Amino acid sequence: MVAKGKPTGAGYPQRLRIIGGDWRGRQLQVIESEGLRPTPDRVRETLFNWLQTRIAGAHCLDLFAGTGALCLESLSRGAERVVMVEMVHAVAQKLRQNIEKLGASAAALIETDAEHYLQGPVEPFDIIFVDPPFRRSDLIDTCLEVIHQRGWIKPGGWVYIEAPSERGQPALPDGWHLERSKIAGQVGYHLASAPD
Template sequence: MRARHTVRIIAGHWRHRLIRFDPGEGLRPTPDGVRETLFNWLIPLINGARCLDLFAGSGALGFEALSRGAAQVTMVDHQRPVCLRLRENCELLGTTQINIVCSDALTYLRQTFDQFDIIFIDPPYNTLLATQTFNLLNRQTTTTPDGVIYVESGTHMEPLVLPSGWEIFRQKAQGEVRYQLYQKIKETVNREWAST
């Protein structure tokens, strides 16, 4: 039986390792089944990828990504106790490939110049943060030309209104969780390359 307030890494070189998290308001680790499906979608992209885990919480998505072959993960969360726990888990796993930023996600995005291949958006449900974050990512060009954005939300919430130039690549619902993977429309990518 799994200990309370732990998340199991599903696959990769940390397979079956447990990471601890502190329960808190809005902290809701992505369920195992959802993560399994998501990372099956990401198989062609994950190896060597630079990932950004916004609203990191337990770090389940970021740790899973690194376990499965990502090159580097940046985790962003505004709660100091959450960030401290994430650092502890990094030490327990013996990794230096994770950068933890204790900051509001929107503030971080306005200030960073980094680009990422895979971005995870998993904010507390019942907020407008997913839409606000996606729009800001689009304006800041935080994704690489072939980058993808994952968004997780409650099934009771209105679907994300996409900025121009993006499309749903994969989507599914499980229980109360709706999750989607978005990519840039290829014509948009080609235009961006032509203008550089």
């Protein structure tokens, strides 16, 4: 993220910047909340370079929306629809304001936790973002297994995973393939594909 003004007490900027697409350069406010850790600009840029041929027209799900950076960036770059799941009420309120500020009518915000959401009615997505707070990176394995078992990812769909770099590469469900994997400082980020 690009900071405008001084960083919050959590050490991240008070604003995030959309880095590509129709809303490129738009600044959105970020609130301070425990565990909220916006995906850095350079990581987001690499991720969307990886996804560039898949994002247009995609249906995307972010299970730990936080600032909404990943789904809002997806919409800016041509995704057809996004669903953002966020359990912290204050964070969801700010995200709702940012959705309205952008006029992002193709964005749905669900105020619940990821595990509860994944137990609900299944709607398969093209791209799913799994980026929990680092202190809850244990949720990654659980989420990936439920996504796989319940059919949340479309055949050949892609899942983005972000976790502390010391965690290493994610353990993927049977038949999944690790397409890309990088480390940027303390952040490990990975892109996996589901079987066709």
